[in-house]
Amino acid sequence: MKETIAKGGIEESRLTVLHNFIEKNNKDYTLQTNEKYVLYFGRISIEKGIKTLVDVIKELPHIKFVFVGDGPLE
Numbered sequence: 001m002k003e004t005i006a007k008g009g010i011e012e013s014r015l016t017v018l019h020n021f022i023e024k025n026n027k028d029y030t031l032q033t034n035e036k037y038v039l040y041f042g043r044i045s046i047e048k049g050i051k052t053l054v055d056v057i058k059e060l061p062h063i064k065f066v067f068v069g070d071g072p073l074e
Contacts, residue, residue, distance in 0.1 A: 029066075036063045044071035 006012040031037060042048055050073055057065050 031066075037066055038063055039066045039068065041068045044069050044073045046073065 003012070006015065040053060044050055044067060048071070053065075057063075
């Protein structure tokens with residue numbers, strides 16, 4: 001993966017690849033193919049702009065949002 005990204009013009013020495021370090025659970029998250037989704041992956045906290053994202057969600061009732069992460073606003 002690092003080599004592929006480096007081909008885009010970023011020095012390999014500036015890149016770190018973190019392999020899946022979270023515990024996998026066997027939950028089934030089946031998404032409908034005819035639906036539109038937005039995925040947020042990150043810390044769920046004020047400093048990450050979650051309030052802005054919540055405001056956007058209110059304006060887009062036809063789009064489903066999937067949150068992956070944790071934090072104080074979880």
